[in-house]
Amino acid sequence: xxxxxxxxxxxxxAVVPLETTGAEAVRxxxxxxHAAPSAESMATTRIEQALASVLKTLRNGSPDxxxxxxxxxxxxxxxxxxxxxxAAVLAFLTAGEDAETGMExxxxxxxxxxxxxxLRIFLLDLLPQIDTEASRQASMEALGLRRSxxxxxxxxxNLAWADVKTGTQSAxxxxxxxxxxxxxxxxxxxxxxxxxxxxDVPVHIxxxxxxxxxxxxxxxxxxxxxxxxxxxxxTMANLHPLxxxxxxxxxxxxxxxxxxxxxxxxxxxxxxxxxQLAAVETxxxxxxxxxxxxxxxxxxxxxxxxxxxxxLLTDIPKANLADLTRRHNATVQAAQQWKSSGRYPAFEExxxxxxxxxxx
Amino acid sequence: xxxTTFLRIALGFIIGGVSMTAQAINFPTIIGEAIAQSVxxxxxxxxxxxxxxxxxxxxxxTVIGSRSSLTCAHVLFSTTNGLSTNMTFRIAQSxxxxxxxxxxxxxxxxxxYEAKSAAKGEASNAAFxxxxxxxxxxxxxNVPKYASWSANPGLLNGNYFMMSLGYxxxxxxxxxxxxxxxxxxxxxxxxxxxxxxxxxxxxxYNIEPGMSGGPTYVYVGGQWLILGxxxxxxxxxxxxxxxxxxxxxxxxxxxxxxx
Numbered sequence: 001x002x003x004x005x006x007x008x009x010x011x012x013x014a015v016v017p018l019e020t021t022g023a024e025a026v027r028x029x030x031x032x033x034h035a036a037p038s039a040e041s042m043a044t045t046r047i048e049q050a051l052a053s054v055l056k057t058l059r060n061g062s063p064d065x066x067x068x069x070x071x072x073x074x075x076x077x078x079x080x081x082x083x084x085x086x087a088a089v090l091a092f093l094t095a096g097e098d099a100e101t102g103m104e105x106x107x108x109x110x111x112x113x114x115x116x117x118x119l120r121i122f123l124l125d126l127l128p129q130i131d132t133e134a135s136r137q138a139s140m141e142a143l144g145l146r147r148s149x150x151x152x153x154x155x156x157x158n159l160a161w162a163d164v165k166t167g168t169q170s171a172x173x174x175x176x177x178x179x180x181x182x183x184x185x186x187x188x189x190x191x192x193x194x195x196x197x198x199x200d201v202p203v204h205i206x207x208x209x210x211x212x213x214x215x216x217x218x219x220x221x222x223x224x225x226x227x228x229x230x231x232x233x234x235t236m237a238n239l240h241p242l243x244x245x246x247x248x249x250x251x252x253x254x255x256x257x258x259x260x261x262x263x264x265x266x267x268x269x270x271x272x273x274x275x276q277l278a279a280v281e282t283x284x285x286x287x288x289x290x291x292x293x294x295x296x297x298x299x300x301x302x303x304x305x306x307x308x309x310x311x312l313l314t315d316i317p318k319a320n321l322a323d324l325t326r327r328h329n330a331t332v333q334a335a336q337q338w339k340s341s342g343r344y345p346a347f348e349e350x351x352x353x354x355x356x357x358x359x360x
Numbered sequence: 361x362x363x364t365t366f367l368r369i370a371l372g373f374i375i376g377g378v379s380m381t382a383q384a385i386n387f388p389t390i391i392g393e394a395i396a397q398s399v400x401x402x403x404x405x406x407x408x409x410x411x412x413x414x415x416x417x418x419x420x421x422t423v424i425g426s427r428s429s430l431t432c433a434h435v436l437f438s439t440t441n442g443l444s445t446n447m448t449f450r451i452a453q454s455x456x457x458x459x460x461x462x463x464x465x466x467x468x469x470x471x472x473y474e475a476k477s478a479a480k481g482e483a484s485n486a487a488f489x490x491x492x493x494x495x496x497x498x499x500x501x502n503v504p505k506y507a508s509w510s511a512n513p514g515l516l517n518g519n520y521f522m523m524s525l526g527y528x529x530x531x532x533x534x535x536x537x538x539x540x541x542x543x544x545x546x547x548x549x550x551x552x553x554x555x556x557x558x559x560x561x562x563x564x565y566n567i568e569p570g571m572s573g574g575p576t577y578v579y580v581g582g583q584w585l586i587l588g589x590x591x592x593x594x595x596x597x598x599x600x601x602x603x604x605x606x607x608x609x610x611x612x613x614x615x616x617x618x619x
Contacts, residue, residue: 107472107474109611193474196473196474197472197473197474199473200473218439221439224474226439227439227471227473228473228474230439231471231472231473232473258440258442260413260440260441260442261439261440261441261442262442263442264442264443267443292414296413296442296445299411299445299446300443300445302445302446302463302464302465303445303447303463303464303465303466303467303495303496304443304466304467305436305437305443305466305467305468305469306466306467306468306469307469307471307472308468308469308470308471308472308612308615308616309470309471309472309473310472310608311472311473316468316616318615318616319465319466319468319496319616321427324465324466324496328465353446357463357498358462358463358498358499359498360427360465360466360496360498
């Protein structure tokens with residue numbers, strides 16, 4: 001008589017052959033007699049064990065061991081059933097356990113992190129790849145706590161991503177949360193990498209109403225806040241030129257202390273757009289703007305600039321020749337019109353400079 | 361710690377009092393017009409003249425595509441004056457002669473929210489590690505070929521011939537008005553040292569203000585490759601600093617300066 005094969009995973013266990021033992025003993029040892037664990041609970045157990053193991057490694061392991069443990073966890077979470085993985089991660093995040101990874105918070109080219117500084121941030125970063133709704137839920141929970149600005153940065157990014165994917169509307173919440181973030185003295189006084197990267201959130205949603213706070217940060221000389229604020233405002237002007245120009249025209253005190261930088265924000269204007277042309281002409285007509293600032297603006301129209309980096313949400317479009325040519329033609333046409341109409345007699349030199357530019 | 365400084369130079373500003381021969385370190389030398397304008401890779405490097413606010417400055421850049429050049433970020437932007445304007449790029453300039461002259465159409469600064477360029481003052485290692493930029497210019501450059509680059513800073517190991525090029529507007533300015541190409545090379549086997557991330561230094565040769573944004577080449581396998589960009593020097597001329605081309609910089613170049 002053939003012996004039954006041991007079920008998978010039972011190799012080496014003392015399974016007693018049926019024909020050689022009494023019935024009671026067989027009942028105690030044969031796996032088929034137990035209620036079999038569901039695939040779901042087995043997956044959950046695997047993930048829970050993996051999370052516990054990673055926590056242990058992060059607390060005691062070497063840098064290489066930590067990296068390897070996180071890589072294995074990522075692989076496992078992306079391989080398991082998304083709903084089960086998401087539920088397990090949500091439960092872990094809700095429980096509040098955490099450990100530092102020994103790495104720095106670092107944003108990659110797609111907005112995903114290339115390195116997370118804590119396990120919770122690693123999981124928050126990974127959740128959008130597993131399940132959008134779980135990511136949204138975990139992010140809302142994270143924003144209800146004040147554990148770290150880095151968590152908030154990833155949580156806000158997740159909500160913005162969820163908006164794109166599912167059509168939810170988080171712009172008002174994101175604006176409010178960004179406002180809370182930059183009003184937190186503890187985070188402002190020692191800005192972390194995630195705190196600074198989160199300046200991309202208002203840029204993404206064109207929250208021009210935060211510009212006064214950004215302008216205030218821009219005046220904090222030689223600080224990380226200054227750099228982040230200047231990059232944020234410049235990028236916002238690149239991606240949302242009309243909104244930024246209209247805001248600055250309506251709020252003349254904003255960036256008045258850094259007028260030559262303010263001029264840059266108007267150089268992003270696409271003068272093929274009548275509304276943007278009108279905003280530029282409003283700016284040129286402002287009596288509070290100096291001749292020096294307006295000259296800087298006109299000169300800057302020839303070669304607007306952009307900050308380029310790996311950011312949480314936004315991406316600066318590549319310059320292509322067709323777009324550069326279209327904008328060049330519109331700029332030269334506007335300059336010619338301004339000159340021939342005698343509208344800006346004090347700016348003949350910069351207007352001639354624009355008119356004389358070679359095509360891109 | 362020795363004081364480092366950006367190599368941006370206000371036009372007409374002259375630093376005096378440093379002997380170029382009495383130091384145990386190499387100093388830049390002048391490249392003649394024939395070589396600057398006819399020999400690879402010299403003919404791809406040019407002089408940039410621009411305004412930052414209302415003041416004129418000069419820096420250097422290198423043609424790496426049909427309308428693209430590589431330079432450093434601090435010639436393109438300052439926290440006080442914002443973006444530079446009125447850029448003129450004179451390729452292989454030698455006094456009043458150049459291969460071709462171009463104005464810019466777009467500036468790209470490789471620097472993000474967390475770039476820390478202002479975190480510890482502009483002249484800081486943190487700033488230098490992000491000190492990379494590029495400009496798109498108008499018209500087609502009159503060069504036989506474009507400069508090549510490599511995201512392989514490991515080649516800056518002292519085993520290959522290296523040189524940095526640019527347009528010095530300080531030590532040589534009294535004689536050249538900053539309009540001639542300069543070249544400076546490390547002493548034999550003088551290798552580069554990583555200081556902070558992508559910011560490296562070399563203490564066997566100098567570059568001078570105005571050479572900012574110029575290329576640092578290595579000659580490997582019969583090819584000149586840009587491995588770094590000149591970004592800093594010591595105020596006492598005891599070394600020089602470079603933003604090396606790493607993978608991130610390579611991605612930036614491929615994405616935004618590939619034309």
